[in-house]
Amino acid sequence: MTCAMSTCRSTDASMRCSRCKSVFYCSHECQRSHWAMHKRSCTYMYAAMRWKTLESEWWATLPRDVHKTYGEVYFMLQGLKPCVVLTGVPNAFKQDFYDKVIQPCKLGEDVLVATINKVRTQAFDFDGKLILLHRQHERYNMILSMLKIKEIGHDDIVLEEKQIAWILDYPVALDECNDGTMLEIAYFAIETNDLLTSFCALDTIEHRQRVNVHFQKYKATLGEMLPMRIQVIIVS
Numbered sequence: 001m002t003c004a005m006s007t008c009r010s011t012d013a014s015m016r017c018s019r020c021k022s023v024f025y026c027s028h029e030c031q032r033s034h035w036a037m038h039k040r041s042c043t044y045m046y047a048a049m050r051w052k053t054l055e056s057e058w059w060a061t062l063p064r065d066v067h068k069t070y071g072e073v074y075f076m077l078q079g080l081k082p083c084v085v086l087t088g089v090p091n092a093f094k095q096d097f098y099d100k101v102i103q104p105c106k107l108g109e110d111v112l113v114a115t116i117n118k119v120r121t122q123a124f125d126f127d128g129k130l131i132l133l134h135r136q137h138e139r140y141n142m143i144l145s146m147l148k149i150k151e152i153g154h155d156d157i158v159l160e161e162k163q164i165a166w167i168l169d170y171p172v173a174l175d176e177c178n179d180g181t182m183l184e185i186a187y188f189a190i191e192t193n194d195l196l197t198s199f200c201a202l203d204t205i206e207h208r209q210r211v212n213v214h215f216q217k218y219k220a221t222l223g224e225m226l227p228m229r230i231q232v233i234i235v236s
């Protein structure tokens with residue numbers, strides 16, 4: 001493996017960061033000098049990996065499909081996505097999921113955990129769903145007020161799919177995929193081949209461009225300094 005210390009780059013790096021298990025070093029010296037740079041991404045990676053483990057353990061106790069969300073959680077910690085909505089977790093098991101997955105992951109003070117109340121779109125009901133919001137994201141305040149997160153007893157809110165796509169940072173909204181040849185787009189982690197996120201788009205030049213801009217932005221943020229590299233797969 002290549003030493004993660006940029007001024008070293010020795011190809012004989014066999015010591016692995018014991019916390020995130022994602023970067024390698026040739027020596028203790030390199031690891032020590034790289035720590036200031038690596039600390040943040042190490043913390044994010046560690047939290048996301050812990051999420052991955054705890055989430056699968058949690059789902060194993062229910063007779064249901066596993067909803068893998070650690071990719072989305074990692075994107076949020078990196079400041080790419082403003083939030084993650086845990087739509088797969090049944091409302092009755094919300095507290096249990098909080099106790100056994102969210103809490104032990106120690107996502108940090110930058111992440112607000114809240115419940116969405118009385119919000120839906122034409123297609124989906126978000127009422128009672130858990131949401132993780134990144135406080136440092138530029139859309140944070142806007143999303144709080146759109147979903148009325150901190151207001152108790154507010155009226156029902158009906159959002160458009162376009163607004164949901166903006167809240168969750170998807171390049172194409174669900175109802176933009178109705179008319180034409182649909183593409184199923186998925187981002188995978190290169191090393192582990194794990195599914196990180198997926199969404200739909202139409203097979204048009206305009207949608208392909210939007211998806212490309214989205215993907216390049218995610219790749220640029222994760223690519224250079226971070227271990228989880230992503231690739232896009234389009235299934236039409």
Ligand SMILES: [Zn+2]
Pocket residue numbers: 003004005008009010025026027030
């Ligand atoms: Zn080195």
Ligand SMILES: [Zn+2]
Pocket residue numbers: 017018019020021022023038041042043
């Ligand atoms: Zn590390």
